[in-house]
Amino acid sequence: MTTLAANKPAYDGKTLDLTGKSGARAFKNTLATVLIVLCFLVALVPLLWILWTVISKGYHLLLDPNWWSQSQRGVTVRRVGGGAYHAIMGTLIMALICAAIAVPIAILGAIYLVEYGKGTKAAKVVSFMIDILTGVPSIVAALFIYAVWITVFGFNRVGFAVSLSLVLLMLPVVLRSTEEMLKLVPDELREASYALGVPKWKTILKVVVPTAFGGIITGVMLGLARVMGETAPLLILVGYSKNINLNPFEGFMGALPTMINQDRTELALQPAADRVWAAALTLILLVLLLNLLARVIARFSTIKSK
C-alpha cells in the first residue's frame, strides 16, 4: 500500500512545507510497523516451540508399530514398551459417541434458527443461549454431568458420561458453523424448490442441507478436534485404565489426555517421559489432522456468495 504523501522537497521557501511527513510522524509510523510485526513474531514462537518440543521428544515411539496396536497393560513407569491403542480407541469412542449425539441436535438447531425461527424472539433467546453454551468451561460441563449422571441417577463413572459432557462443548461449535453455512445458501434455491411444489421440510433436507454440506462437515471436524483434547471431563467422569476397554458403558477407559496426565509426574523416568511426549504427539496429530481436513473441505466446498 502506498501512502499518498509524496516525498518531494518543498516547492517554495515562503509557504509551510506540508508535503512530506514530519520526522516524528514518520518515526511513529515505523515504530508501529516494527511493533506490529514483532507482535506477530512473538505470537508464532509458542506454536513453533510447542510443536518442536512434542515432535522431537515423541516421534520415535510413534514409529514403533506396537504403539498403535498395544495397550499399557502391565507396563510400569520404569519399563519400556506397550502402546497407546487403548487410549487412542478411548478418545475416538468417546468423541464419536459425542458427535453422534451432538451433530443431529446442532444441525436441527441451526435449521431452526435459519429456516423456522428467523427474526423471532424465541430464536434470539436460543441464539443467546448458544453463545452462553460456547463460553461454558469444560469443568463446569463435567460437573453438571457429574451432578446428573452420578449424584442424581447414581450411575458409575464411565466413558459415556464423558461423551455426554463433551456434547455440551461440541454442540455450540457445530451449531454456529452450520448456521453460518445455511445462511449462505441463496434464497433462489429455496424458492425454486418451493415453486416445484416441494414441501419445506424436503426443501431443507434435499436442497439447503446438501448445498451447505461441506461447511457442516467442517464444523463437525472442528467440533471433534475441540472435544478430543479436553481433559477436565475425563478427570472427573471416568477413571484412567491401562487396559483396552471398548465399552463406554462399563468400567474405566483410557484416553490420550489422561494417558499424558497419568505419567506427567514421572517425567524424570525416561520410559515414562517418552510415553508422555509420544501420547502428546499422537493427540496433537489427531487434532491437527482434523483441523487440516476441516480447512481442506471448507476450501473445496464454499458456497460462492455473490
Added chain:
Amino acid sequence: MSSTDGTAPPDRPTDRSTGPKLDLGPVGHLGDRLFAGLARGSGGLVVAIVAFVGIFLLALAIPALADNNSSFLFSRIWEPGGETPRFGIAALFYTTLVSSIIAMVIAVPIAVGVALFTTYYSPKRLAAPVSHAIDLLAAVPSIIYGLWAIIFFAPILRPVIDGLSSALGWLPLFEKPATDNLGVVFTASVVLAIMILPVVTAISREIFAQTPITHREGALALGATRWEMIRMAVLPYGRSGVVSASMLGLGRALGETVAVLIILSVPNGNDPWDSSIFAGGETFASKIANNAAEFDSPEKTGAYIAAGLVLFVVTFLVNSAARLIVARSGPGNRRPRRNRRAGTNPAQTEGAAT
C-alpha cells in the same frame, strides 16, 4: 461430500414417503410439522441445557451451602466434609480473577497487533497462512500447554519474575515470594494469554477487516501515515469488537482447567495466604479438577459443585457482557468482506489556485 455444487435440485418432486398424494397445499403437511417440531425442539433443548446446568448445580450446591460453617463468599478456608464443613471461595476467586485478568492484559495488545498485521501489514499472500497458524494455537490441547509450560517455559520466565518483583515488589500484587517455585500465578497467566490469543485475534481480525474503505482512504487522502490511518480509522471502528473479544478471551481464561492445574503449585495448607502473583495458588477449575478423587460424600461434592456454580455464573456474566457490547455498539454485525480493490484512488488534483 460430493453433491456440493450449489444447485443440486431435489431429485424427485413427487412425494412418496409421507403425506397425502393429491394434496396440493404444503400447509399442514405431516412431514413439515414433524420436521418443524424437531427443529424447534432442538432449539429449545439448547435453552433447556443451559437452564439445567444452572438448576442442577444450584440444587446440589444448596444442601452443602446450608451446612457450611463459614462464609462461602469471604472465607479462604477450604475444608469441606467432616463434622463441621467450612469452605469459602475468596482465595479461589482471587486467583482465578487475577490470573485471567493478567492473561487478558498480556494477550489483548499482542492479539490486536497480530490482527492488524494480517489485515493491513502483511503481504496479501502471507495473510491467510499466518491467520491459520495463529488459529492452530487454539487447536493445541490444553494439557499439552500445561506440560510444555511447566517444563520448558516456566524456567525462562524466572528472570522476568525476578525483575518484576524487584522493581514493583512494594505492591502486594508483585511481592517477592518466600520460595522459588516455578508454578506461580504469573506463569499460569502468561500461558493463559497464549491460549486465549487465537480467540481474541480471530475476532479482532474480522472487525478490523470490516472498517469501511471510505474511512481508510479518507485518512490516507488527508496525508495520514499508515499508523495514523489505523489509529484514526481502524481502531475507533473496531474498538467495541476488540472489547468484546477481550471479554470472550477472559471467559476462556476463567474456565481453563488442565493447563492451570499442571502449572500452579498448590500452596501448603499451613502456609499463610499469599496475594502475590509470584506465589502458587488454585483457581476454581484447578481446585475442582485436582480434587475429583475426593467426590465421595454428597457434602464434599456439594462444596465443589458450589464452586463450579460460581465459576459458571462468572463466565455467564462475562460472556453476556461481551455479547451485549457487540449487540449494542458493534459496527454493522454482518457486512461483506473488505473490498480488496483499494488501489483505485481518485487522485484528483485541484489546480485552481490564483
